[in-house]
Amino acid sequence: MKGLIRKLVETYGPAGSEDHIREVIEAEVAPYVDDLRVDAIGNLICKVGPRGNPPEEPKRIMVSAHMDEIGLVVSFIDDKGFLRFSPAGGFVPHTLVGERVTFANGTTGVIGSEKVDDIKDIKIEKLFIDIGARDRADAESRVRIGDAAGYRHDFVDLGERMVAKSMDDRVGCAVAIEAMKRIRPAVAEVYVVFTVQEELGLRGARTSAYGINPHVGLAVDVTTWGDTPEAAPMPVSLGKGVAIKAKDTSVVVHPGVKNFLIGLAERNGIPYQIEVLDRGGTDAGAIHLTREGVPSGAISIPCRYVHSSSEMVDAGDVQAAIRLLSGALDELASPTGGGIL
Numbered sequence: 589m590k591g592l593i594r595k596l597v598e599t600y601g602p603a604g605s606e607d608h609i610r611e612v613i614e615a616e617v618a619p620y621v622d623d624l625r626v627d628a629i630g631n632l633i634c635k636v637g638p639r640g641n642p643p644e645e646p647k648r649i650m651v652s653a654h655m656d657e658i659g660l661v662v663s664f665i666d667d668k669g670f671l672r673f674s675p676a677g678g679f680v681p682h683t684l685v686g687e688r689v690t691f692a693n694g695t696t697g698v699i700g701s702e703k704v705d706d707i708k709d710i711k712i713e714k715l716f717i718d719i720g721a722r723d724r725a726d727a728e729s730r731v732r733i734g735d736a737a738g739y740r741h742d743f744v745d746l747g748e749r750m751v752a753k754s755m756d757d758r759v760g761c762a763v764a765i766e767a768m769k770r771i772r773p774a775v776a777e778v779y780v781v782f783t784v785q786e787e788l789g790l791r792g793a794r795t796s797a798y799g800i801n802p803h804v805g806l807a808v809d810v811t812t813w814g815d816t817p818e819a820a821p822m823p824v825s826l827g828k829g830v831a832i833k834a835k836d837t838s839v840v841v842h843p844g845v846k847n848f849l850i851g852l853a854e855r856n857g858i859p860y861q862i863e864v865l866d867r868g869g870t871d872a873g874a875i876h877l878t879r880e881g882v883p884s885g886a887i888s889i890p891c892r893y894v895h896s897s898s899e900m901v902d903a904g905d906v907q908a909a910i911r912l913l914s915g916a917l918d919e920l921a922s923p924t925g926g927g928i929l
């Protein structure tokens with residue numbers, strides 16, 4: 589599992605520029621799917637099952653894990669070769685100073701800041717990327733306006749914990765891939781979608797859910813934490829299990845889906861926590877508003893330092909998420925439909 593996570597997090601793929609990471613994921617999932625396609629905006633849509641004797645029109649279950657990461661897009665190159673940029677996703681500006689970023693062609697730069705008197709004065713417009721260019725012509729020979737960059741950081745194995753950029757949401761992608769290897773959907777179709785542009789407003793989930801028209805939806809994503817010194821009050825900690833979402837700013841989870849996941853976790857001894865997220869959302873927010881509405885929920889992996897270059901997750905929580913997702917898909921795709929379908 590750690591090898592898969594390392595491969596995913598170290599692959600380039602800012603929001604809107606997901607080609608590289610999609611190719612990596614496609615190679616990983618190809619042996620385990622019955623059908624695979626890329627839609628018009630770049631979502632990777634994988635169909636598994638049914639493997640039994642399905643009805644003439646089988647139910648459709650959708651799982652969504654976004655493969656994009658937060659990034660930066662070059663908006664201007666000055667005469668000295670410094671790059672100004674626009675964010676592709678949510679950043680805390682002062683955390684960017686001194687960070688290294690990389691472009692699709694391998695060009696690497698360091699983020700610098702204009703002089704400010706107070707850290708609170710550091711805004712995106714005060715920042716620039718230094719790629720070591722001598723002047724504008726030199727910079728333009730390496731990078732063009734409109735090119736996207738993402739964090740440049742390696743995966744680090746801390747034993748029980750793992751640290752890397754883009755755990756949001758490559759660890760969710762890893763959970764979905766591992767679940768795909770285990771499931772045996774009997775009478776329903778399971779669509780596992782690796783979505784684009786979640787960081788820009790759940791865009792990939794919105795279009796893919798419309799096309800699939802699922803009967804139930806599950807997002808797999810990270811959530812924030814409440815277990816570091818003076819953290820904001822939140823009953824989610826690393827090492828205490830998978831988080832089952834109750835609410836975020838994009839969705840109030842369907843009670844049937846939430847209770848189904850809780851019951852499944854309790855019956856199978858899967859450690860879990862209940863998540864109420866005050867800021868942020870997941871692909872479930874787009875899925876549940878599709879067409880006439882879709883009962884939807886979310887399985888979350890606790891993650892410290894979200895939207896930084898050093899996001900941290902716990903290996904046990906990841907394993908719990910895999911067990912919960914694979915168990916949920918098998919039950920939902922069984923003749924009983926998990927009591928929901």
